[in-house]
Amino acid sequence: MxxxxxxxxxxxxxxxxxxxxxxxxxxxxxxxxxxxxxxxxxxxxxRSAALFSETYGNRLVRALTLASRQAIADGGFAAHRRGALHVGWTGDDAAVDRLAGELQALVPSVRRLSAAELHALVPVIAREATCGGVYEPDAVDVDxxxxxxxxxxxxxxxxxxxxxxxxxxxxxxxxxxxxxxxxxxxxxxxxxxxxxxxxxxxxxxxxxxxxxxxQPKRRTAFLFDAPAGADISNWPLVVDLHEQFYFKPDAGRLIGSLADETDSEPCDAWPEDIDVAIAVDRIEQATSMRIGRPSTPWAGLRTFAPxxxxxxxxxxxxxxxxxxxxxxxxxxxxxxxxxxxxxxxxxxxxxxxxxxxxxxxxxxxxxxxxxxxxxxx
Missing domain, CATH: 3.50.50.60 (FAD/NAD(P)-binding domain)
Structure with a gap:
């Protein structure tokens, strides 16, 4: 002892x-x-598609995150400077402006992107479909x-x-x-x-x-191929402003998700086919990507206090x-x-x-x- x-x-x-x-x-x-x-x-x-983001979560979670940045860097756990992008669509201008102001107050490096800037960063999102977005450049993938x-x-x-x-x-x-x-x-x-x-x-x-x-909450994800000839290595995590889906690069492919939070009993979580199908449809509707049948779907439980x-x-x-x-x-x-x-x-x-x-x-x-x-x- x-x-x-x-x-x-x-x-x-x-x-x-x-x-x-x-x-x-x-x-x-x-x-x-x-x-x-x-x-x-x-x-x-x-089963985590882990990203270190200083703008994610409530005030206390963000404070705990800020206090963790140095330890994650010192431990060599920051695998890639990924960035995180919240995408707004036509008619979402006010909501994007509001989110940009809120997040910039927390993390000064956060930027409001125009539609053209967003398209240049993630070309599969058409300029005419978006009003721009909110970009956190220093979000990193965690190993x-x-x-x-x-x-x-x-x-x-x-x-x-x-x-x-x-x-x-x-x-x-x-x-x-x-x-x-x-x-x-x-x-x-x-x-x-x-x-x-x-x-x-x-x-x-x-x-x-x-x-x-x-309360455990199920989240479903899957892998799919990048568009032919596309260099996705520096694409950020792309999150729908209304949290209807997300996708991000992972080892040369893309992870997609419905960003769902379905109440569950504690269990060995298993993906539901309907959740995968809805996520595929939403990503295809929002981008020029055609996913077809994704591979290796999985689900995990993210457990929250009240x-x-x-x-x-x-x-x-x-x-x-x-x-x-x-x-x-x-x-x-x-x-x-x-x-x-x-x-x-x-x-x-x-x-x-x-x-x-x-x-x-x-x-x-x-x-x-x-x-x-x-x-x-």
Whole structure:
């Protein structure tokens, strides 16, 4: 046991949320990550079309993103300066102007593009079809596989343990700590971190706690070929202003999506044919591209708290039970900062100064905000 550490910490969930926190505290406590699936990042973390965008999400999410930029750069996780483009159509001038003003106030590099400028950037969108758009040039692709592997390596280097293919079945108080029963045995822990993605409320139930109201939402995506002869390497992520679809380059092809958010139970998400078909039709209607039959469709669950802000903090109803969930569609761009914050909370230390300087307070992320007074001891 490390000096001044709580002893043993169990992290439930082997996605980027749990792994990044486990790596952050591995040199301070005895950490074991328990993942039900056969390999790490099986669900949302392994199905992400990850983009680091400083304009994405609500105010708190954007602050967490800003605080993560340096760590993503230092870790070598920024794969490509992609850019992000919100496209407005004929008649959307006022909405595009309004969005440009809002985003420029957050990120000064954001620019309002004319129809001609937008067409020059993404030639498959006709000038006569658009009123221009809002362009964030510094959005970058994130190498999600490298980020997951780096967290796993750092965890192991710090003496941490990873157990895959092991399901948690019960969590209960055990003296001054917690008892975690799994399909492979029993663990004792001083702290249990619930970083189970779409299953965070389910895991809470295993500890006898009511959930906080997390909602998994299915998003479907697919791959398709670029237009013949087109150089798509520097195309940005293209998002419909009304969030009806998006597409972006990926390894010489294009990822397309309906940008859907369909409520779902926690599950191994599977794409619906109708969602793929609608997305194909919308992209074809908006561009000169003809997709035909796309390949390799997939779906993932993006899990949100009721206020769409992540949750990080101890549950006042069960000492030692720590929530880390609701990273939604922002996981890879905020997880490193949430890991630093969560590590500070677990250690009983102040939040990192660079994070608080951006207006982030522990109370804004605490699970308490979803608990009624009667539910807390």
């Amino acid at each position: 490390r000096s001044n550490s709580p002893g043993k910490i169990i992290v439930i969930g082997g996605g980027i949320a749990g792994l990044s926190l486990a790596a952050e505290i591995a040199d301070w406590a005895e950490v074991t990550v328990i993942e039900r699936e056969p390999h790490l990042g099986y669900h949302a973390s392994g 999600t596989g490298k980020m997951l592997a780096a967290s796993a390596s750092a965890l192991k280097a710090g003496g941490g343990i990873i157990r895959t293919g092991e399901e948690v079945r019960a969590i209960s108080p055990d003296g001054r700590g917690l008892r975690v029963e799994t399909s492979a045995g029993v663990y004792s822990a001083d702290i249990v971190v619930n970083a189970a993605g779409a299953w965070v409320d389910v895991v809470a139930g295993l500890a006898g706690l009511s959930g906080l109201g997390f 206020d769409r802000t992540p949750v990080a903090g101890f549950d006042p109803r069960l000492p030692g039970f720590f929530w880390l969930g609701g990273q939604g569609g922002y996981g890879f761009q905020v997880s490193l900062t949430l890991a630093r914050m969560s590590a500070a909370l677990i250690r009983g230390e102040p939040l990192p100064a660079d994070v608080t300087a951006l207006g982030v307070a522990a109370a804004a992320l605490a699970p308490d905000r979803f608990l009624t007074p009667a539910a807390t001891p």
